[in-house]
Amino acid sequence: MATLALLVALLFFLAGFAGILLPVLPGVILIWLGMLVYGLMTGFDSLSFAFFVGQGVAVALTILVDYAATVWGVHRFGGSRIAVWGGIAGLLLGVIVLGPFGIILGPFIGAFAAELLVRGSVDQALRVGLGTLIGFLGSTATKLVIAGAMLLWFFIAIA
Numbered sequence: 502m503a504t505l506a507l508l509v510a511l512l513f514f515l516a517g518f519a520g521i522l523l524p525v526l527p528g529v530i531l532i533w534l535g536m537l538v539y540g541l542m543t544g545f546d547s548l549s550f551a552f553f554v555g556q557g558v559a560v561a562l563t564i565l566v567d568y569a570a571t572v573w574g575v576h577r578f579g580g581s582r583i584a585v586w587g588g589i590a591g592l593l594l595g596v597i598v599l600g601p602f603g604i605i606l607g608p609f610i611g612a613f614a615a616e617l618l619v620r621g622s623v624d625q626a627l628r629v630g631l632g633t634l635i636g637f638l639g640s641t642a643t644k645l646v647i648a649g650a651m652l653l654w655f656f657i658a659i660a
Contacts, residue, residue, distance in 0.1 A: 505542065506542035510536060510538055510539040512535070513535025517533075517648065529563045532651055532652065533556050536556060536655055556651055560651075563648070566643045569640075570636040571608070574588075574634070575629055575636065577636075578632025584616040609633055
């Protein structure tokens with residue numbers, strides 16, 4: 502049963518990593534769910550309550566980092582609150598319209614367009630778009646590191 506549980510968990514982990522790169526899926530939440538499914542299938546033999554609380558804290562941290570990095574990128578480069586929402590909308594629409602390229606271009610275009618509408622300055626809008634892109638890429642890198650640490654802890658716990 503442990504082998505089947507591990508295979509199911511690995512599917513969740515793969516979907517979770519895809520979700521970190523493609524924001525349509527809830528990346529780290531899927532990784533946490535994979536651990537929970539493993540625990541349920543194995544009777545929680547090697548995974549304690551403290552393990553799941555710690556993993557939950559890691560999930561909350563990634564959500565906080567994701568939001569904070571985008572906001573930081575916009576504000577650090579002088580953007581408005583509307584530019585933050587433009588970056589988020591651009592990310593969602595970009596993935597739908599541009600596919601994988603929308604992950605990178607969407608936030609930039611959305612923040613650029615929103616800031617241009619609010620302030621009317623192309624130079625300012627370009628700076629804000631770049632800030633959004635930097636925040637998004639930094640957030641993605643941080644989420645990958647946290648997810649890697651989550652999985653390392655999981656594999657150490659079940660070994």
